[in-house]
Amino acid sequence: MKKILLFSLSIFILTATYTESWSLGHNHEEVNVYSYRQPYLIEPMLERFTEETGIKVNVLFAGKGLVDKMVQEGENSPADVLLTVDIGRLSSAVNSGVSQSFQSGIVESNIPPQYRDPDGHWVGLTARARVVYASIDRVPENEITYEELAGPKWKGRVCIRSGQNAYNLALFSSLIAHHGEIETINWLRGLKANLARTPQGNDRAQVKGIYSGECDVSIGNTYYMAKMRTNDKEPEQKEWAASAKIIMP
Known part of the structure; x- marks a missing residue:
């Protein structure tokens, strides 16, 4: 099964992490994002990412079912990143086996450890009460x-x-x-x-x-x-x- 990267609530992290030479997919000129976040919330950030890096972002938006979709797609899944919400959904994605661990100095220096998965499978970028x-x-x-x-x-x-x-x-x-x-x-x-x-x-x-x-x-x-x-x-x-x-x- 293809392994992806998980983020919660925000996509700002893509600029830092992608330019830090992560291998996010089969085409280094594009990154494919599966997102539970509504388009109007993240499109301005994705556009800024493309402006700063020249990397095109392809996004599939859905209200539910993206993890199941990736499980079914297996190694053929085009997804590089899953953008989701809530710790429960992050845990569910990890438990389904679709994620991979990663290391990033930029992430570690900017995101406190309590907002990062100890095994490096996901990063939480914003919080709500x-x-x-x-x-x-x-x-x-x-x-x-x-x-x-x-x-x-x-x-x-x-x-x-x-x-x-x-x-x-x-x-x-x-x-x-x-x-x-x-x-x-x-x-x-x-x-x-x-x-x-x-x-x-x-x-x-x-x-x-x-x-x-x-x-x-x-x-x-x-x-x-x-x-x-x-x-x-x-x-x-x-x-x-x-x-x-x-x-x-």
């Missing part, structure tokens, strides 16, 4: 930890999306890393007991739940609040966002 959304009117607290959300104080006041979602799986995994499996299982049971409704929807739907009064707190990624506050196409989301605040756990 999974935070607590809280009602401005009904939650006076400005400090709430993840752990507190499992306490009796929040009985019937919590909204959350499916626990099978990659964002939540990454959060739960981090709690296991910090507290161990037993304590995390107990926390999950407490959180479940505090739910105001069955897990549903996406992160924005949790803010809508706060706006409607179904719940007082929820968990979500920071950037969704910014998207809602500036959403002219769906202005009702501005009202949802105005009802909630972000609390860093």
